[in-house]
Amino acid sequence: xxxxxxxxxxxxxxxxxxxxxxxxxxxxxxxxxxxxxxxxxxxxxxxxxxxxxxxxxxxxxxxxxxxxxxxxxxxxxxxxxxxxxxxxxxxxxxxxxxxxxxxxxxxxxxxxxxxxxxxxxxxxxxxxxxxxxxxxxxxxxxxxxxxxxxxxxxxxxxxxxxxxxxxx
Numbered sequence: 001x002x003x004x005x006x007x008x009x010x011x012x013x014x015x016x017x018x019x020x021x022x023x024x025x026x027x028x029x030x031x032x033x034x035x036x037x038x039x040x041x042x043x044x045x046x047x048x049x050x051x052x053x054x055x056x057x058x059x060x061x062x063x064x065x066x067x068x069x070x071x072x073x074x075x076x077x078x079x080x081x082x083x084x085x086x087x088x089x090x091x092x093x094x095x096x097x098x099x100x101x102x103x104x105x106x107x108x109x110x111x112x113x114x115x116x117x118x119x120x121x122x123x124x125x126x127x128x129x130x131x132x133x134x135x136x137x138x139x140x141x142x143x144x145x146x147x148x149x150x151x152x153x154x155x156x157x158x159x160x161x162x163x164x165x166x167x168x
Contacts, residue, residue, distance in 0.1 A: 008102060009065040009085045015100050016053065016063065016091065024093035025054045028068070034087035035107055036067075040074045048089065051081070 012028075019026040028051050030037060032044040039049050051072070055061065058070040068083045086107075092099025 012088055012091055013063050019093045024095045025052060027052055027092055027094050028088055029090040030083050031087045031089055031104060034084060036084050037087050038082040040079055
């Protein structure tokens with residue numbers, strides 16, 4: 001018998017539709033320390049972040065079997081959010097609290113290492129060939145939120161690296 005795929009992404013989408021159909025606001029609780037989570041770190045508390053994913057609060061919302069991706073504003077600043085489905089801990093209606101919790105998913109270290117090697121760029125290998133731990137950082141920053149990544153501002157670069165350390 002073939003291994004079945006996870007039912008979690010289907011349940012998240014079903015709960016999202018059910019909450020919206022009942023004129024409530026869908027919120028998700030996300031494990032912000034899960035690999036590949038891209039959220040505003042300044043809003044993370046105790047390793048988690050709560051996000052409003054209603055159609056009124058998000059732009060270009062896409063929920064597929066691998067991740068939830070959308071654009072949203074935080075403190076007036078536009079951000080691109082990416083949440084692997086494995087990082088979703090709970091989806092609920094803000095108004096009633098009704099929803100569905102999910103157990104924390106373990107991270108497959110072999111798969112994580114394989115994805116990091118596949119996602120790394122040639123520049124990453126040239127810059128830091130001897131340290132596999134640091135080679136993962138550029139692979140995560142390869143998809144910046146805007147096209148202005150070459151501003152040569154040390155503060156902006158340092159913030160991105162801090163962000164990557166927390167995700168790892």
